[in-house]
Amino acid sequence: MTLKLTNQGGCLCGAIRYQVDATPFDADYCHCHQCQKSTGSVVGAWMDFKGEQVKWLTQQPKEYASSEHVRRGFCQECGSQISFRDLRYPEYLTLSISSLDEPNTISPNYHIYTDSKLSWLTISDELPKYSKNRS
Ligand SMILES: [Zn+2]
Numbered sequence: 001m002t003l004k005l006t007n008q009g010g011c012l013c014g015a016i017r018y019q020v021d022a023t024p025f026d027a028d029y030c031h032c033h034q035c036q037k038s039t040g041s042v043v044g045a046w047m048d049f050k051g052e053q054v055k056w057l058t059q060q061p062k063e064y065a066s067s068e069h070v071r072r073g074f075c076q077e078c079g080s081q082i083s084f085r086d087l088r089y090p091e092y093l094t095l096s097i098s099s100l101d102e103p104n105t106i107s108p109n110y111h112i113y114t115d116s117k118l119s120w121l122t123i124s125d126e127l128p129k130y131s132k133n134r135s
């Protein structure tokens, strides 16, 4: 997992742009239903930062409560989902790997919520797999 010291990303339409000035301290695939529904994809791929390592260059994502403690952020113009925050861990901010301009620079370290992985999706890597959240 490597990342240039300065890297940028944003939503599909460009209304939201950000810069990260650090390598994410972790990254994962999430197979939970909420990631499937909200991203419109079969699996979410996320990278974790400390909040102060993410600088919004334009507007910030619009957030909604996807569960009691979780706020998911998206672009109000194009609907791209970009961010994830857990209110119980306010120092952290999670961004979608695919929102990076160069998403190949980050790869997930493990899979979580594989209990809800789609049956026709085959995981061919050797990364650790957790049936629920990693604890
Ligand atoms: Zn957008």
Ligand SMILES: [Zn+2]
Pocket: 030, 031, 032, 033, 034, 035, 036, 044, 113
């Ligand atoms: Zn998830």
